[in-house]
Structure formats: structure tokens, C-alpha cells
Amino acid sequence: MLQVIYYMFFSITLFYGLYYAITGLWGFFKPKTFRIKPYLPKHKFAVIIPARNEADVVGHLVSSLMESNYPKKLFDVYVAVNNTTDNSKEVAKKAGAKVIDVKIKVKSKGEVLRYVFDKLKNDKTIDAYVIFDADNIVHPDFLSRMNDCLCSGYNVAEGFRDSKNITDNWISGSYSLYYYMQNFFFNKSRMTLGTSGSINGTGFMIRKDKIDKEGFETKTMTEDIEFTAQCALKNEPIAFVEGAITYDEQPVNFKASWKQRTRWSVGCLQCMKLYSFNLLKHFLKTGNSSAFDMFMNFIAPVVQVICLIEFVALILFRIFNVQLYDVFSTLFSSGIVFLALSYISGVIVSIFVIKYNKRKSKNVISAIVLFALFILTWIPINVLCLFKKDLKWEEIKHKRGMAASDIGIQK
Secondary structure (H helix, E strand, O other), X not given: OHHHHHHHHHHHHHHHHHHHHHHHHHHHOOOOOOOOOOOOOOOOEEEEXXXXXXXXXXXXXXXXXXXXXXXXXXXXEEEEEOOOOOOHHHHHHHHOOEXXXXXOOOOOHHHHHHHHHHHOOOOOOOOEEEEOOOOOEEOOOHHHHHHHHHHOOOOEEEEEEEEOOOOOOHHHHHHHHHHHHHHHHHHHHHHHHOOOOOOOOOOEEEEHHHHHHHOOOOOOOOHHHHHHHHHHHOOOOEEEEEEEEEEEOOOOOHHHHHHHHHHHHHHHXXXXXXXXXXXXXXXXXXXXXXXXXXXXXXXXXXXXXXXXXXXXXXXXXXXXXXXXXXXXXXXXXXOHHHHHHHHHHHHHHHHHHHHHOOOOHHHHHHHHHHHHHHHHOHHHHHHHHOOOOOOOOOOOOOOOOOOHHHHOOOO
């Protein structure tokens, strides 16, 4: 009986792993038809930056936007100040932004965005919204590439998420590796396959008409993946714009990382409860692979916990000499050889994405070596999150005020 339960769990995790491994291979290819072509500047953007006590960093983001290779008459920068006790408003104004004071009580970034969208609803000159986090720095070509995307017919798009402090320590470096892998093996592969990418927290664009007609009705702690699921259910493709680069500030201490990833996992589980059934139903009815992608995304915390159960079961089976007949358990029985092969595979993938993104491996050795630990620490987070009914939004402090020139961005 125990073997039957084990093989049921094993089938789930095997399918899950093979699905992402096979679909991720398309990241190595170029699409037969490039769906985003270059266009002259045309569309006007409202750039929205939610800011809660971000005086140390928000000015640098606004300055990087003001240095964009895009006509200044075709974009405005709005900093949405909320729940703040510092001088974020003054810093933002000095850098050239317009300030929107969020005067209602908000508990999440999604609520801030909804407030701003409502404020700007009657401005008919705006064609699309672009959303950033206050700690970002933006490449000068970001708006130009999003203009290309709009002109190519997309209503929603995600840019390329990079890091401005990748070399700080193993934690910030591990975050960077995680995003590089997501950029390449998920978003890039989906563009090659002609399906849909995923919104990933910051550096994304939404056509204003879409918001005006449908609203921005997110309810969870993770408005980015929730909105992605809503797009999938409406058959709205999300473009991945590799040339629209955002440089994000990554956490550098484990406590902040734990807090942030806990919020992600809770949000993912909230989305699973709200959307997983409808996503799977929509996929079976329409064949929309984006709906299946999001279903798989939302069950990730559960699958990781199942992996932990499998691992413990394999140890117990070996202790009590319970015979199994699958390749994985045979490899596992080899002990250190299996662990070494798994670890080396992870190192090879890490080095590949570092090289692909034109970074130097020697500058992130600690992240490459400890990335497996970073992923493993997600297991206890997911276990705990299975029993969390709710989570209060907590502020993540951003202190790395860096100009575009500090990370080697040339206009």
C-alpha cells in the first residue's frame, strides 16, 4: 500500500518535472516569426511606481526613466505614495515625477494600482500603463521596446527582469539566477512556442483600454501571477519583451528573503484556491496552454511539499529494505552519487544562464555554489505556508540607491 502511494506521488512529480524540462527547451531556439517588430515612437505611457517609504531609491528610478531613449512628451511618471512616513514624495517630485497621494487604506500593491488606474481613467491621452517597483532602475530602451510591443498588437507584456546588486552576496545572486532561469526557460520559451509568458512582479505593461473595460480585480498577495491567470482565462496572450530590461534590487539578508518568499508562497496558494479549477477546466475546454501553465505554477508549493514527502519515504524505504522499481529510487539508492549529479546539474544550468546574460561567473561564485541551498530553503517555507490562513503585507526595506551608470547602463 505504501509503495502505491509513493508511486502516485512519484507520477505527479515526474510529470511536473518533465513538463517544465521539455517546454523549457524552447528557450534555446528562436521563433520562426518574430512577433515584436521595431516601430517609431507612437504610444503614450503612464509609468506607475507604488512607493511606501522608498526615499532612498525612488529618485534613482525616476531619474533613469527621465533618461529614456523615448520622447518625453510620450510618457509621464507617477509615483503613488502610500502608507509612507519618510520624504518619498519630495524625492520623487525633485527627480521629475508626478505624485499621486493614495488617500485610502491599502494593504497590497494591487490595491495601490487599482487606486491609480481609477485616478487616471479619464485621461484619454494615455495608451498604456507601465508598472515598476520603487527600487528598480530601468534601461533607457525600455519604453521604446514596449512601444514596439504595443504596435505589434499585444495588450499585456512583461520585460526582462535583471538585478542591480547581483554581486552583493549569495542571496542576491541566487535571486538573480532564479529570475534568469525564469526569463529563459519560461518566458523566452513561451514566446518561441507562440503561447504566453507571465507577469513577474515588476517591469510590466498593460494597455489602458484593457484596464478601463475589465478593471484590475486582484485579491491576493501576488497580484502579478493572479493577473496572469486572469489573462489566461480570457485568452489574452502576454508578450515577453527581452529588450525591455528592469534592474531590480534583491534582498541581501536571509530574514528579508524568507519574509518575501513566504509572501510569494502564500499568494501562490491563495491563487491556487481561487483559480486552479477554472484554469484546468479552461485548458481542457479550449486547449489554452497558458491556462495549464498557470495551473502548474499555482500547484508548485504543493508539489515541492510532495517532493519532501517522497524524499523522507525513500530514506525510510531504504532503512526498512522496501523494494522499489523506478529509476529515480535506484539512483537515490546510490546515495552521494545521486546527490552529486543533481547538484552538478544545477551548477551547469546556473553557469549557462550567467553566461547567456553576459555576466561573469567569477563575480557570483557564491550564488552558483549555494543556489541549491536557496531552493531547498523554499521547502520549509512552503510547508509552513500550507497552514497559514492569511498573511499581513510587510515592508521590504530598500537601501541600495544606485544610478543607471553605477550598474554600467549607457544611454
